[in-house]
Amino acid sequence: MKLLKLNFKGFRNLEDGEIEPGDKVNVIYGENAQGKTNLLEAVWVLCGAHSFRGARDSELIGFNSSNAKLYAEFYSQNRVQNAQISFYPTQNKKDKKEILINAIPKSAADLVEKTGAVVFSPEDLSLVKSGPAFRRKFIDSAVCRQRVKYATLLGKYNKTLNQRNALLKDIPKHGELMDTLEIWDSTLSALGGMLIKERIDFIKKLDICAKEYHDGISSGREILKITYDTNFETEGLSYQQLAEEMLKKLKAQVKEDIMRGYTGTGPHRDDINMEINGVSARNFGSQGQQRSTVLSLKLAEAKLHKEITGENPIVLLDDVLSELDNRRQDYLLNKTENYQVFITCCEESNKQQLKNGRIFKIDKGKVRLMSSL
Numbered sequence: 001m002k003l004l005k006l007n008f009k010g011f012r013n014l015e016d017g018e019i020e021p022g023d024k025v026n027v028i029y030g031e032n033a034q035g036k037t038n039l040l041e042a043v044w045v046l047c048g049a050h051s052f053r054g055a056r057d058s059e060l061i062g063f064n065s066s067n068a069k070l071y072a073e074f075y076s077q078n079r080v081q082n083a084q085i086s087f088y089p090t091q092n093k094k095d096k097k098e099i100l101i102n103a104i105p106k107s108a109a110d111l112v113e114k115t116g117a118v119v120f121s122p123e124d125l126s127l128v129k130s131g132p133a134f135r136r137k138f139i140d141s142a143v144c145r146q147r148v149k150y151a152t153l154l155g156k157y158n159k160t161l162n163q164r165n166a167l168l169k170d171i172p173k174h175g176e177l178m179d180t181l182e183i184w185d186s187t188l189s190a191l192g193g194m195l196i197k198e199r200i201d202f203i204k205k206l207d208i209c210a211k212e213y214h215d216g217i218s219s220g221r222e223i224l225k226i227t228y229d230t231n232f233e234t235e236g237l238s239y240q241q242l243a244e245e246m247l248k249k250l251k252a253q254v255k256e257d258i259m260r261g262y263t264g265t266g267p268h269r270d271d272i273n274m275e276i277n278g279v280s281a282r283n284f285g286s287q288g289q290q291r292s293t294v295l296s297l298k299l300a301e302a303k304l305h306k307e308i309t310g311e312n313p314i315v316l317l318d319d320v321l322s323e324l325d326n327r328r329q330d331y332l333l334n335k336t337e338n339y340q341v342f343i344t345c346c347e348e349s350n351k352q353q354l355k356n357g358r359i360f361k362i363d364k365g366k367v368r369l370m371s372s373l
Ligand SMILES: Nc1ncnc2c1ncn2[C@@H]1O[C@H](COP(=O)(O)OP(=O)(O)OP(=O)(O)O)[C@@H](O)[C@H]1O
Pocket: 011, 012, 013, 030, 031, 032, 033, 034, 035, 036, 037, 038, 039, 059, 060, 061, 062, 063, 064, 319, 346
């Protein structure tokens, strides 16, 4: 997908206007609080009808506007298409929005299917820095996008897990319930085996792509390795064998589980390991290394998106250049040409590093094209 034109009215602090981005790298620079992230958010909203900042739809409407409207022309599936989203305030708490694709009313899901974007925002650094829940969420949503059945599987697993946990809490009071635990164990481990297999398969593909990007970003100095981390050996196992291993663990830890009233083993407890040159990126990585790791993951996600859909997604990089040395900045500005990239920065010097692309300046919400290289 390539964005050809973006028109915005009443959106956040952006002054009503229009941009025609280039099909390679687009640098958006300006001082703090001028509207750089708002502009990226507008592009993202057009690719999925919601904000990447977790904002409510009504928050997207400019303080002095009665509604917000975004319109885009984009090239996708071998033709020029267009999309429009309008946001209207309502009296009740429910937000109201209207989506048109090629002038026909459509849903947000249709918009996601027609378009494609990957975003890096500073909060994504949590992927390396925070606890495993954040990484599980990343992998679950990435696999969901690849495999429609994965979401159903995940839903079934979580439901079964909740039922097993409820039973674990009841067993100390009603010992006779112990017999029923066996049924839940086999259902949970069968679903768990399938989930783990899907995740491992995805991580393997992600690892290959992310390694390549990290090699580029670090000019060959660092080797990134991403692996799936569960509490038993998984190498070369089929999903049935993974289920058997999980069942063994469940049985071995049943006493602890009853004491805790909680299932201590399974994909809901697993993690993703990220290592740079053999040591944990989380525990030992520098700020620049951690940032590079997340960027490599995001670019890898973009590459896998292309493999599934046949279309390159747009890459949105918010405030990514700070903490990166010149070589790493140069890679992002000049070696990501396969994608249409939107990259925000505060430093004027960054725009001078760009060899090929368009530069936009944003000042108090007014966006201007400064040069086209
Ligand atoms: N709905 C809205 N209507 C009007 N202004 C808004 C709205 N939502 C946010 N803003 C304002 O937009 C301004 C710019 O926000 P934005 O996050 O895009 O800045 P930025 O250029 O990315 O800055 P930084 O470099 O600090 O990240 C903020 O000062 C904010 O108050």
